[in-house]
Amino acid sequence: MRMIVYGAGAVGGVLGAYLHLSGQPVVLIARGEHLAAIREHGLTLQDGTGSRTVDVPVAAGPAEIAWQDGDVVLLAVKGEDTEAALRELAACAPATTPVVCLQNGVDNERRALRAFEHVYGVCVMSPTSHLTPGVVRADCHPVPGLLDIGRFPSGTDTTAESIAAAFRAAGYGSEPRPDIMRWKYGKLLRSVGNAVDAVCERADGFGEIAAQARAEAVAVLDAAGIAYTPKDEDDARRADILKPAFTGARGGGSSWQSLARGTGHIEADQLSGEIVLLARLHGLPAPYNENARRWANRFAREGRAPASLAPADWLATLGG
Template identity: 60%
Template sequence: MSHPRPYPVRYVVLGAGAVGGVVGGLLAVAGHEVALLARGDHLAAIRRDGLQVQTPGAVHQLKLDAAVDPAELGLRDGDVVLLAVKGNDTEAALQSVTRTGVRGLTVVCLQNGVANERLALRYFADVYGICVMLPATHLEPGVVRADCAPVPGILDIGRIPSGLDDRAARISADLRSAGFVSELREHIMPWKYCKLLVNLGNGIRAVCVPAERVEELVAEARAEAAAVLDAAGIAYVSEAEDRRRRGDILQLKGSRSGSSSWQSLERGTGSIETDYLNGEIVQLARQLGRPAPLNERTQRWATRFAAERRPPGTLTVEEWLS
C-alpha cells in the first residue's frame, strides 16, 4: 500500500452529537476543515455560539459551518462524510446525502452496530467502517465532552467490505493528528461485531436501577448473542483480543453519566438505537430459528422507555424480568 496523498479533505460530520461532535471538533482543533450537520436546539446553539468541545484538559469553542441538511451545507466532490447518527437514523441520513447528487463522496460509518455499513453500500461505493471506542457525552445543546485523557478514543478503520487503501490511511492519519489512536484494519467488521457484543448491555443499564443483578443480565445477554453469532458463522474478535487492544489507552477522567443509550433517554429524544444493537441479534436469531429472549426483552424495554420518554435508571430488575 502506498502512502496517503497530501490532498485537502473536508470532513462533514453528519450527526454532531457526542461521538460526532468530539471527533469533528478535535479534527478542527488539529487544523482540518470540518463542517457539521445537526438539528434542533443543538444546531441552533452551534450556529449561535459555536460547538463547545470539552476535554479533561481544555475547552474549545469552535465556529464551524453547520446546517440541518447536506443540501443546505453544500457538499463537494471529495468530501469525507463522517456518519455519526444512531443506527435508527442511518437510512434517512444516507438518503439526505444521496439527494444532493454529489459524486465522489467517501462515507465513513463512525457508529456502533453492524447494519450501517451494509446500508451505506446501497448508496455509495467508497464506504469505510470505524470501530468506535470513544467515551463521550452530549446532554446540553451546543456542548460535547470527551471523557478520556490524554487519548480521547480509539478509532480503528477499514474499508468495507474489506481491504486497505490510501483513503483509509489518510483518514487514520488525520485522526491520529487530532489525538486519537487509530490503526488500519484489513477486516474491520470482526472488530465491530465484538463492539456490538460490548454494547448489548447499554439498553439494560439505560432502563434499570443499578444493581449487581443488572450486570449478570448484561453478561447473559452477551453470551446469548455470542451463541447466535457462532451459529450464524459470523466472525468476531475475542474479548481477550479486545482487552489487549484497549489496554490502558482509555483513561476516564471524572465520572461519566452513561452510555449513548442512557443519554438518549436522559435527553428525552423519543428514540433509542437498541433496535440496531440488541435488535441485530434478535433479527439474526429469528432468521436462524433460534430464541434470543434476553436481547428481545432488552429491545422492547428500551424502545418503550424511549417512546414514553421515561427517565433512565428507573426500572427494577424484577420489573424488567416480569
C-alpha cells in the same frame, strides 16, 4: 480532504471539534436546539484540559453544503437515523463520496453501500457525552478514543489510510484494518448491554442481566458463523489507552443519554435487535436481547427516565 460530520452529537461532535482544532477542514451537520446553540455560540468542547469553544462551521443538512472534490462524510448519527441521513446525502453528494460509518451496529455500512460506492466502517471506542445543546464532552484523556477503520466489506486502501492519519492528527488512535467488520461485531457484543444500561437501576441483578445478554449474543454469532474479536483482543486494543478524564462515573452510555435527553428514540433495534434478527434467521432463541430491545423502545416511546426500572421487574417480563 474536508470532513462532513453528519451527526454532531457525542461521538461526532467531539471528533469534529478535535479535527477542527488539528487544522482539518470540517463541517458539522446538526439539528434542533443543538444546531441553534452551535450557530449562536460555537461548539463547547469539554475534556481533561477544561472547556473551550470551537468555532466550527455547521449546517442543518447536506443541502446547505457546497459539495466539492475531496469531501468525506463521517456518518455519526444513531442507527435508527441512518436511512433518512443517506436519503438526504444521496440527493446532493456525489455517489463517489466516501462514506465512513462512525456508528455502533453492523448494518449501517451495508445500507450506505446501496447509495455510495466507497463505504468504510469504523470501530468506535470513544466514551463521550452529549446532554446539553451546544456542549459535547470527551470522557477520556489525553487520547479521546480509538477509531480503527477499514473498507466495507473488507480491505483497506489509500483513503482509509488518509482518514486514519487525520484521526491520529486529531489525537485519536487509529489503524487501518482489513477485517474491520470482525472488530465491529466484537463491538456489537459490548453494545448489546446498552439497552440494559439505559433502562435498569444499578441494583442487584443488573450486572447479571447484562452478562446474560452478551453470552446470548456470543452464542448467536457463533451459530451464525460470524467472526468477531473476542473480549481479550478488544481489551488488549484498549489496554491503558482510554483513561477517564473526569472523576466519578459517567451517567450512562449512548442509549442512556438518548433517554436522558428525551429524544423519543433509541438505538436498541440496531444493537440488541441485530442479535434478535440473527437468532430468528437461524432458529435460535434470544430472550434477553429481545426483552432488552422491547424495554428500551418502550422507555423511549413513553419518555421514561433512564435507569429507573428495577432489575427484578425487567426479569419478570423475560420471555413474555
